Amino acid sequence: MNDQDMTIPAPPTPEIRLTVLAVPSSVVLARELVRYALTNWGFERNLIHDSMLVMSEIVSNAVTAAPGHHIRLRCTLQEEAPLLECWDPSPALPRSRNISGTAENGRGLMIITAFAEGAGTRPSATGEGKIVWALMPA
Template structure:
């Protein structure tokens, strides 16, 4: 049997990057712009893919504001969509504080539990020699909107 001679379809990769103030208002705006970008990429606001990506983005943005904020520094949200996966990245300035998945308590702790439940994979990438870290999650969304 000979190899597959069909042409491979190119994978289109789309990205979105935005800086936000490290404030609750910045986190809310991040959530809205993630929803807007998913809609622009063809994923309906009320669709499962969009809702999952928006929720993960909102949780990571809220964590960046609550636990990763450094006075006078913004946080960055970056979305990368390609090959049926959306990668949500949130970079903040607190390199010494790494998120830890733990049991929720009365005061909170549900954010990473939600991220872990919705994402296929998630993690933290410290940036050696840089003044920030990136918390990321990857969600399978299909190839079309």
């Protein structure tokens, strides 16, 4: 056997998943999931903070869309950038709303798009519900 015959598999992409109930207290768990993952993967403090904020907005939308149901959180890397995802069983897509300057909520999508390199939704592989995702800067 020579060196050309040897192949070294690529290291697996780091990933953390968590299933929680769509209740307001799960937003805290989502933030901590992101903090844990990105700290262990060596990201800088500002990106970790921004990613925690984005994930909390994504999960807050899922709590609104599917209260009391299970939702699945995922934090992984895509081309060395954090990818944050949340699946919920509701087919309703998040949408921007016109809000007043004094409104207490309704700014989630604006926050996500302000901090993320890209964001969107896609249908789940099973066809049930949707995945809301945000790709953070590398």
